[in-house]
Amino acid sequence: MSKRSLIILAAVLAGVGGIVAVGVIYVLLGMPSVETIDKEQVTPPQVEDLLADDKLEDKKPAFNPYLIDSRPFGPPDNLWEINTSAAVIRLDVPATRSDAPEALLRLYPDYASAAKALTDAGFQVLPSVNLVGGKAKQFDDGLYAAIDEWAVRNHESGVRDIERLVRQVLTELNPAGEPHAWLWGCLEVGGMVTPEEYAMRPGKAAAHVQRFEQDAAQSRPVGFYTWNENLRRVFRFLRYLQQPIADRAIADAIARVITADPEWREQYMRVLNLYTGLTNPFVALNLLVLPANAGKPLDEIAGQVGVRRATVHFLPYSDNREAALFEKLYPQGLPQSADLMRDFIRAIRAGELDLTPQPGCGWYDYQVYALETFLLPERGAESDKLLLTRQYKLRMLEAFKAMVTKTRETHIRQLYLAAGKAAPPPDGLAPRLRCEPNPTYYLRMARSYAFLQRLLVANVADLNRLRGWRESGPRGLPLGDELEHMRMLFYGLHLVSCEDIGMEAQTLPDEIENADYLRVMAAKWLEDWATDPDMATDTRVAVPVYAMPGRYTRFWATLGVRPMRLEAHYVRYPSWRAKQKHGEHPAEWEEVPSYRTQDAEWIILGDDFGEFQRAGDTPLTRKQLREICDQHKEKAAILQALGK
16 A cells, blocks of 8 residues: 555544554654645544543542632631532533624624623623733743843843854954855844944845845744834844855855854854743754764754754754644645644644653743643543533633644744531532633643743843833833743642632642742732733734745634633532631531532633635734734634735
8 A cells, every 4th residue: 555545544544533543643644755645635524523522420539628728608607618629510611692792792802801891791701711821922922022132132241142143253254255244134134233334234245135135924023023123123133044044155154163162152052042942942953063064965964963954044943843743744735625723733632743841842842732731631630620511622622723823923933720517608609710720721831931930040140131022112020020920820820720620739849839829829810810911912913834935825813802601510519518616626528419509600701713824925914914803803704804
């Protein structure tokens, strides 16, 4: 049987859920020179076909008499303690009817305006994973902007900035040579050349600058880099250095100069290590590998080093799992029926893509790993506590689509959670959620910030000398303080979410200090999130994920904030007991009778995801995307307009 036939057979077998078929796909996709699967002839089942309601008999959380909710229940003169350790909560997201109140049918540009409209309409809004992730997104953008600015132009002794490194290397290159002209170009496109320096512009630099300028996919600032002129310059300066150096002689010459000076080599390595950690390990070759491999073809060097692309860059792009997957599936381009998000999700659910951070990985991998539990809820420690309906799993699938899009957009430049028995309180007991319950996501996000904190502290002498950015200007807190705040906030969200569903925290011994403080801190933010300025930020973004140069580009986008109902009720019941008065022995725990429980309902805010294709390879700015969204309102019309 041909390799092509084997691939098609494996895809069909995977559609019916065969474990062996998953292994076949994994092996075949790992083989070199895999032929393109004709997606027009093979129609894989939708991701939705793999989802089903959880079964209550599979949920068996153990009762822990000491795991008591910190929030007593009932009126002040008749307080009861609640223990939900053996309880199971069913989560469902019913469809929104077309005759629902208008506030539920709209798309909103940000979480704050959505919350206000829904609150004014009489609904109770529960913070969703999208909303909490939206807070993280604004901080992440501001942090990445600040670190890029610092890396390009810092004045710390012993660290040096990239601009200064470039200028030092230029002093050792022949001013009349092509390598000097190529490297000089990054200073020009970055707006770092004085009028006096421009008067001495190398003649050969014009062609290199023009070639970069004409490639809009490379040179046009996108994402948060459009916030101010300095960020636009930083984007263009770094993007110039990220482009492949097509002439091997240019790369060899620059590499020899950098590696000949131990101090310059150390600084260059520091830059490479920073971006390997800040986003991910590189997909292609850097200059350090060239001197020891003089005369060897780049594909041979790439094989030895273990990178996927046989190109050489001053600052390579960072690799990512989705890019590797798409290149294996569609080496010859995308058929019209291709759905890249579907392919990405199916690969994760099938076990073909393991999102677990590997040694040497970067912050991006930690962030995407935090989202894994949205697709594989059985891997979350909370799985035994939550009974998910198919509709709720679809909701989480949509959350994954939107949040991986936003995470990727942050890295857009660098990428390739004993007396008498008192009468029970009169009210029925409903699940008491303060945020959408996903402790694993919150914990993994906290650990991603802890990883980032260690990385930056090792590279930046004083993080508090920097400030993150938002579109309107610098963020309020010094960068080091705000990074610590984000780390503590997500640890706190994990603790809150665990308490909400009656689950022990999954933190490691000595991983956190003062859990009570973190829990209170997060609970306070969850009460006041609507006043957080980050929540009033337009959340609509688009990011390219696949391109056929000169022909078309495929994008992922979030088109607006959409409200949806979240319903929760106990399907295995919690326990309760009267709160112990001073000097009394604790009462025995008793299971709450089913008739004393009731359903809970909230509105949660998610992001509408869309995938579309545009002709050419010019990137789409946030402003262009948002103007189209504002003009057309409905999702179908927006996607149609974006595809023109």
